[in-house]
Amino acid sequence: MLLQIAQVLPPTLLEQCLSLAQTGAQFVDGKQTAGWHAKERKNNLQARPDVALKAVFAQVEKALLGHQLVNAAARPKAIVRLLLSRYQAGMSYGTHVDDAIMSGQRTDLSFTLFLNAPEQYEGGSLVIDEPAGERAFKMEPGSMLLYPSTSLHRVEPVTSGERLVIVGWIRSLVRDAQEREILFDLERIIAAQRAKQAADDPALELLLKTRSNLLRKWAED
Ligand code: NI
Secondary structure, X not given: OOEEEOOOOOHHHHHHHHHHHHHHOOEEEHHHHOOHHHHHHEEOEEEOOOHHHHHHHHHHHHHHHOOHHHHHHHOEEEEEEEEEEEEEOOOEEEEEOOOOEEOOEEOOEEEEEEOOOHHHEEEOOEEEEEOOXXXXXXXXXXXXXXXXXXXXXXXXXXXXXXXXXXXXEEEEOOOOHHHHXXXXXXXHHHHHHXXXXXXXXXXXXXXXXXXXXXXXXXXXX
């Protein structure tokens, strides 16, 4: 399941991220954080994790973990890693799959958080290879695409302007993508039922029981 989530970052935090991406951070070759295969395909810049960046990342992590939709879709146990990336004209990231383990933790979901407007650069779409075909994404600032780390994906060459994003990985309490999707669907049904029915509806109680018991069955804490 691919999920586009709007307005994940509050405006002030988005501003802080943007200002680091544009002027505040020191950038190094992105190959430094890629696995051996991805290294050959990765051509971008990444911010060196200094004190200012770490402080902003702590806030981004908090925003992600506190976001209702992110929680419902990803069931995060931890944010494994965050990177601030910059693609200038001519830069791209060829087709690859993300590392399964980072810093000793399994990566279940990947995400790209878009920092600047799609009009500010040409090219630079994030393309996800799905069974039904490829899908390309360029999203509004502060929005993110959440997708299973099992997917092949790439970033198309930026032909002009600059693409600024935060990419990251989530270790989920629920390893299996299908199980996460079932739980996510249940969460949406519960929200819809809650919106139109009294809280003491017995069918809603059963739905809540099912959601909790599936989570109990599938979660690895
Ligand atoms: Ni990747």
